[in-house]
Amino acid sequence: MPALTLFRLYDLPAEPPDAGDLRPVSPLVLRALWDEWGADGEPPWPAPAAHLLLAKENGEPVGCVGVNLTAPGEVGPLLRAPVLADRADLAGALLHGALWRLRWLGHAYGVAPAGVADHAGEALRATSWAIPGDVGSPPAERDVPGQEWGDVLVDLRDWPLPRPVVELELDGAPVLVRRPEAAEQLLVVDWIKDVFGRGWAAEFARAFAHDPVSAVVVARPRGFAEDPRRCLLGFIAYNTVRAGMLSSIALSEEIRGRDNGIAATLLSSCLSEARAHGFDHVVLGGVSRRLVALRAVDAAWTVPGSCPGVFGKGIRDR
Secondary structure, three states: OOOEEEEEHHHOOOOOOOOOEEEEEOOOHHHHHHHHOOOOOOOOOOOOOOEEEEEEEOOEEEEEEEEOOOOOOEEEEEEEOHHHOOOHHHHHHHHHHHHHHHHHOOEOEEEEEHHHHOOOOHHHHOOEEEOOOOOOOOHHHHOOOOOOOEEEEEEOOOOOOOOOEEEEEEOOEEEEEEOOOHHHHHHHHHHHHHHHOHHHHHHHHHHOOOOOOOEEEEEOOOOOOOOHHHHEEEEEEEOOOOEOEEOOOEEOOOOOOOOOOHHHHHHHHHHHHHHHOOOOEEEEEEEOOHHHHHHHOOOEEEOOOOOOHHHOOOOOOO
């Protein structure tokens, strides 16, 4: 697989890029510019949420760069008009503009292939990290010691697609790991608010704004108890804190700390849901027990410099 670079978008330079007239246009424009400028090979097929940023000088197109075009949270390809092929400043401005666009769209991280990331100037390089290729190496070697917490990058390119429902057994009775239904929103969010706090409840509520719902719960079957809240055992969500970021796994006190496979199945199911959404990479946000996550997923690494990341600026709620 090609070498990739991760950019911490929350650490981008405070000043926006000086990219002149840089604005989003239809991704279909890429096809015309690809042919006109004689780019090699074939242009990538645009993903559903694709953007193309087009740079103009004196009213004429001089360069373009894809945003979310190959996969959510990714930058590229990057093209310049042939007469400007040696304009390093233009390529750097296009990359900077694409990363700013990703941040504006709600991403905490952006991924770029080597041919695009190589155009980063000094300020952008300070926010970057070359994604390792040591899949399956010992978890401690994929961690960054000394961080109080950190974000964990997961490569999903070989991750399986989801199963609608996974049935497990707890104390001799079935429990289901599944996507929550819309009619369960108020029940689940109120339960999270009472058990885990308003901050987590607010994040989880965002999952219901997406279609399909960007969350997974573990619950006992309907009718298990007179109080339906007793059916709820845990949850995890993605695209809530930031685009392409998973929340922490939350388990009820009843099952917390028990070796029952529920936490691992929640994580695996949520990663599969994100893969089906089109992500090639996602981030587990603010993980303190990182070695547990790194043991569960071979293609995962702690991101250097990710503490406090996106979690150090918001007002804390109980």
